Amino acid sequence: MGNKVFVNGISSISVQEEFTWGKGFLEVSEEISRAHKPDFKKYIKPAALRRMSPAIKMGLSAGKMALEDAKLEMPDAIITGTGQGCKRDTERFLTEMESGGEVLLSPTSFIQSTHNTLAGQMALHIKCRGYNITYTQNSASLELALQDALMQLQEKSAKNILTGGVEEISELITGFMAFDGQLKKNHKTDLLDNRDLNTPNLVSNQDVFSKNYLADLPQGRLLQSKTPGTFFAEGSQFFVLSSEKNKNNYAELKDLTVKYRPENMNTEIQTFLAKNDLELSDIDTLILGNNGDFRFDNHYHTLQQGIFKETLQLGFKQFSGEYDTASGFAVWAACRILKSGIIPSEMKLNKKSVSKIKNILIYNQYLGKNHSLILLSGL
């Protein structure tokens, strides 16, 4: 197994305000929600800020917030994950290219369109010349970034690694997800009925963005939805992982695994726990990635009613919204729970309680493809 790995700094930019921990999360209530943005000027010079897409602004700020939290100036490596990358600059270049007939294009958005833009910018901003890499495996992108960091820290080839994920909302590319069943239709009718699941969404991008579907959704409704698709959002969570714990330390990152279309998740979980000398009963809190897409939430329901029936279960995507690196929100919440001992009651999916929280297991999947398990422990 090698060295222990500790989470020494955390940060989160999401639909929720960062410092509302324990004060009650608000449920996402729109098909597409923008993140609650911090004061970016605290982290990025205004001149640079003007050219940056939300992904870069959020990612750079979240990265710097995590470093600040860990009181670390220079990590040995920067490892990022992003499933959909820099969508805004991608679609800007794409539409300019189309409308301009491939001539007189400005390179700015092309330069900023690559998936490694954030990791590169982070290196540039803090002058970190160490190991630098970007993973982009759809909903497992952040997990694979964490896995690389874990491997290096366990092998002692690094001491402190800044790792995190980012996804942004963009008008076109996010809007496309309304056409292929990823995004819920107008929830006002959608959450109430259960129509032909393959009916394409005929709402245009314009409609998706012009209608204001604000908040008439009672708490808990998203996860009980009986329709396809989910609510999308954006965000960035970053972590400072270290081989030595500091005073600020939140938790130990014990292990994680990612499986592509596993045959049996029960077996995968048991194998994973056994590898870490744990039994099912050692997991006192389970955080699940239910997102209200009834086609795929059965992956969670099977565990909820099966091997983890007696375990406290928490949900997070009703507060973070869905995005490829949303599991970062779950890791962030797990760290807060382990450090504070407080479980926000609104996260609870069942009525179990725990006296002392020790081991938190996070299980996430999207569209039944990449399935991840992340194990964190208190100290």
Added chain:
Amino acid sequence: MAKGVAITGMGIISALGPDVPTHFNALKNARHGLSYPEILKTRHTNLPVGEIKHSNADLAEKLNIPQELVVTRAALLAALAIKEALNQSKIRANGTFLVSGTSVGGMDATEEHFKNFQENKELRKYIRAQHPGFSTEQLAEYFGITGGVNTISTACSSGANAIMLGAKLIKSGKAKRVIAGGTDCLSRFTLNGFNSLMILDKGFCKPFDKNRNGLNLGEGAAYLVLEAEGEIGERLVLGRLSGYGNANDAFHQTASSETGEGAFLSMQKALKTAEISAEKIDYINAHGTGTLNNDLSESAALKRIFKSEIPDFSSTKAYSGHTLAAAGALEAVFSLLSLQEKCVFPNLNFKKGILEVGLYPETGFKKKDINFVMSNSFGFGGNCTSLIFSRNGE
């Protein structure tokens, strides 16, 4: 000296040909594969590219992939290269990991169809195909890969980083067998992107030449099969990945620093993991894109690492074009060919050296004893990766 991770299979496709032997012949005979866009529908028909002259339908047919499956061009190219690598190594796909580098992903499909997603239901299957991870998942399903699926996107160093991660997964015991490499197809998005940066040569690129004037884009895919010691048995080991180094230039989003700091650090780290000194390197397959900036910066870094004793080096970008995320993987195959065939490949289109650096790439096909080959890949975002390949006996 580190033993290195065994490589038991390799496969490649580019404008030079559909397999490893055709690539070796092209490199040996200094025959490039550059042409002008015919398959790619673009107005820039005057820009040289390394284009594979097969339509997607042709490629899918070679692989027996039904038309209705959503497999974009990068995945088709990758599938052909992986097939060749698997045929050579004869491993089981079951339990094997797949690590793929790509930067374009399915952008070719997006740029063709995105305006019609709303009207045309049939095209909506391409919506998710844009994202790089999708193509890797398609490959995993095609080959029945169950170990793990991973995509890396670090621009032009993606393929090299994928191979590095493959070795790390094996060394750490997380994987026994890994298929690792990279794929990128030509797209109007990238062609116009590089064109807007004004770094495309309107002629054939001239890496390391005083009068170099930019790069030519190419497309292709290459994959290696990496295996843990216990898995090899009696099978042939083509060579070993004995060193790797990854660093960031932290200088500019697209340009490399004058001193080549990132490149210097990645080469230095690669030598360190290989546990060899710089003078052991017999051949360097340089990144050498042919842009003013890269070749100058890389030369500076080479001089810092190798001092006055610069080993034979050449860039093979003028053969295949710069295949972006696939480049590091293509050049890994070339490095293994250099070890196997004991040769240095000629750098095409070189006439005059860059005066201020005084470095001269090898311009002829040269036979010599080769024990260690270094391969450099640098990309946007300051991402620099160097790999060191060695002979099995070394």
